[in-house]
Amino acid sequence: MYFDGAARKDDAGAGVVFVTPQNHLMSYAYMLTQLYTNNMAEYQALILDLQMAIEDVRDLDIYGDSKLVINQVLDEYGVKKEDLIPYHQRAMQLLNQLDSIKIGHVLRSANKLADTLVNLAATFVLRAEESMQVLVCNRWGVSLLEREEILDTTNMIYVYTANEDDWRQPIIDFLDHKNYPTIPGTG
Incomplete structure (x- = not known):
């Protein structure tokens, strides 16, 4: 005890x-x-x-x-x-x-x-003659299977293709292909 x-x-x-x-x-x-x-x-x-x-x-x-x-x-x-x-x-x-x-x-x-x-x-706030039973359970709100499914989707890769006029395109080209951006007027 x-x-x-x-x-x-x-x-x-x-x-x-x-x-x-x-x-x-x-x-x-x-x-x-x-x-x-x-x-x-x-x-x-x-x-x-x-x-x-x-x-x-x-x-x-x-x-x-x-x-x-x-x-x-x-x-x-x-x-x-x-x-x-x-x-x-x-x-x-x-x-x-x-x-x-x-x-x-x-x-x-x-x-x-x-x-x-x-x-x-x-x-608890109970009067002297009152009692309350409280059941405490040991459970997960998300089962192990559901958690694995959630974890599997967190490792997905999203591909975004930028338009050539998009200011981010030179950065994407450099990161993906190591293409250095051209500076206008330097040829």
């Missing part, structure tokens, strides 16, 4: 990506309806994700890009901020319901999908 949370001036979001043993992805995004700090949003993402996971999963590998949250859950950092204590306690209660857990910190670059989901969720 990869999780991420983010808070901004007027909105907050949480995202999770579950990777099954068969490498199938299940991704979820949540618009958080209250204003949070970034650390609160990270905890909120972890808690929401754990609540979903404990229904069906007993063994879970958990990855997040918040060093603070990961290290607090691992008891390597103490929880000093009063407003984070309830979040930490709830996360620990949920973690204790799992049989086996592995928790690790990942760089933001390794958590891109969860981060993208957070940003997507934070941009």
Whole structure:
């Protein structure tokens, strides 16, 4: 499970990506309806994700890009901020319901999908009782065959024959046949 949370001036979001043993992805995004700090949003993402996971999963590998949250859950950092204590306690209660857990910190670059989901969720404007399903597909607007046809036409050569009175004709003659233009009066 990869999780991420983010808070901004007027909105907050949480995202999770579950990777099954068969490498199938299940991704979820949540618009958080209250204003949070970034650390609160990270905890909120972890808690929401754990609540979903404990229904069906007993063994879970958990990855997040918040060093603070990961290290607090691992008891390597103490929880000093009063407003984070309830979040930490709830996360620990949920973690204790799992049989086996592995928790690790990942760089933001390794958590891109969860981060993208957070940003997507934070941009929606929904009332508390509303939800929205968004299907994201991986498709090209132009198929490979169509692209090849387009590329084939881009290498076409167009031939233009200039009239002898056309000022461009001497330039064309020089480029095509290395014929130097005659200067009037020089014979």
